[in-house]
Amino acid sequence: MTTLETHYKKIKDLHHEEAVAPGTGLCAGCGGLEGLRLGLKELGNDVLICNAAGCFTLLSVYPFTPLKGSWLYTTMGGPVPAAQGVRDALDIQLSRKTLTEDDNLSIVVVAGDGSSNDIGLGATSAALHRKLDFIYFCYDNEAYGNTGFQLSASSPYGSSTQTTPSVKFHPVGAELNKKNLFDIWRAQEPTYIATVSPREPIDLSNKFAKAKNLVGPRMFICMSPCPTGWGFNPKDTQLIAKLAVDTGIFPIKEYFEGKVIHTKQPRRRLPVEKFLETQKRFSHLFEPERKSDVIEQIQKTVDKYWEPYE
């Protein structure tokens, strides 16, 4: 059973109005941007995005913005406290009746996985503790993308990044496992957490539609295939996003009222290498010779995750 209210059943049902206009400084085929585009359609225009340093900072380059809502660039570790400041200031004015409810804003943090898992996590944890009323959108491209794809705490085991290259003495590339941000957030019992994929637009849109009407911290992690950093042809973004879900590498789920539910559980999981082999960041696992131990290790981690649910 799923607790997800199904506003939408078909793609056709989704909002036709766009909240992000085309023509941004981001790469063609950016999976995270597609996730944000779909999410903002649900949230509407009365939003303020507090942005962390990262790829998406290039959404607003003076004098252009593709957004119908508002934007505030902050710092790599500061978007959440900025959201706190804006929320507090709006609440003060609402309670004094110097601001009408019509003029109220939803505060949305847009931050990459590096900001979310690393430099900004302390401040985010503090906001979860304060039960800040906001929406957090983490586009997870599994590295520091904007600086040229270095390791973040979200980079998966076995991926090569600029700072964890696969070399003779470290053939695996990244030797650490991806941080479990979902569970870290969950420990603080926010109102809502969901993982979403641009390849599952209906699931994504339903989750945003649901979160929109809740109060308190509402957290999203969006699987964000990154042609530039992951090394694939931009036209394959959706395919790769789909493989991430179908192999079980990226579980699509939500946390609400104390329970975690998989909203898109793969029926029969594909082997992880179907996903790995599509991207240059994993090519060292296949060439010059196959690193079966590493691939097996990745498969084992995925199997272990799904064991209780299958």
Place this chain on the structure above:
Amino acid sequence: MGIDSSKRLMLTGNKAAAWGARLAQVEYVPAFPITPQTEIVETLAKWFADGTLKGKFTNMDSEHSMFMAAGAGAATGVRVFTASSSQGILHGMESIYTIAGWRTPMVVVNVSRALATPITLEPDHNDIMSVRDCGFIQLHAETCQEIFDFILIGYKVAEDPFVCLPVLVNMDGFYLSFTREPVLIPNEQKIKKFLPEFKTSQPVFKASQPMARASAVFGGSTYTYFKIQQDLANRQAEEVFLKTSKEFEKHFGRFYDVVEKFNMEGAEFVFVMSNSFSTKGKDAVLKLRRQGIKAGLLKLRLFRPFPATAIADALCGHDNVAIIDQNLAPGMGGITYPEIVASLYDRKNRPQNILSVIGGLGGKDITEGDFLSIIEKLKSSETKQPFYLFGKKDEENFERLQHLAISNKEAFQS
């Protein structure tokens, strides 16, 4: 006038700051504790909790977050106050630069405390000097009355449409933060006449007014444009400060110039100082004058924008000037010294003898004897700079501790 209806309270520097914020009708205070500032935010927390102050007090998780929330609150149209010190300023540095660039008006109090390492709680000015170049306006206070008054004046300057910048009011930790002095607190209605409720002169975040703020820029020239704007606004604040100060005088009877001249008439030896230690300097000047030594003092008050003309005007015509920096840029010396020297460079009758003095580090007192030794130094032909106020006695004190450290180690090893 308003002067009559003032009440006189005995307040510490910290309490004077809290009263300043309270009577400025601040609406939002994001806060984080640090000695010796904590009393300010504790006092405000109580006033918000018991309804004396309306709005919101938010306990933040760090100064990085606190300054960010402060800037974002101000960008959303409320009157913001916060306070910090020392390591807090360093920890918040990235946010401090960021919000200065957002051009959001607010007042921040810094309670000066020396920076680690070594760690200490006592004051000097390396913390406030570290944010010298961030774009905030800086006012340095000598007395508890100045702290209170500068907060009121500070909001008016910060919120002026030609300025739109955060204002930092500085006081010395311990020497002023925990020293009780009589402070005249004008009545609330009078203050409201001078500083009405906050009405933003900038567009602020609200649904009917979508805007992008702090967007990325490329190509250097756009960046330069915004930076020059920030510089011009900051420079403009000197005139706005003077205008506001005159208005303040009309309401409350106290006038503050950008610098303060103390016994400068005919002074042959001038001490340049700032903050609470100026009181020690003034005391020394009076004693020296009684001994027939023509001493005077120039107190720095508005430190950013830097009032170069006023400083040069005040110092020209005096032969010997000692610039006492309670800060140290290792490898360079005192931080205000080169700024003051530069302001004199194109003056024909500039002082011939300018001494850079480093003193009062980490709360170290500047004594009467120190002022005498500065005069001796100015009289001597020795040109070695800077002159450290660290004498034989200080050396002996340190050697005693060093011996203890060594003997402890030997005792431990045997």
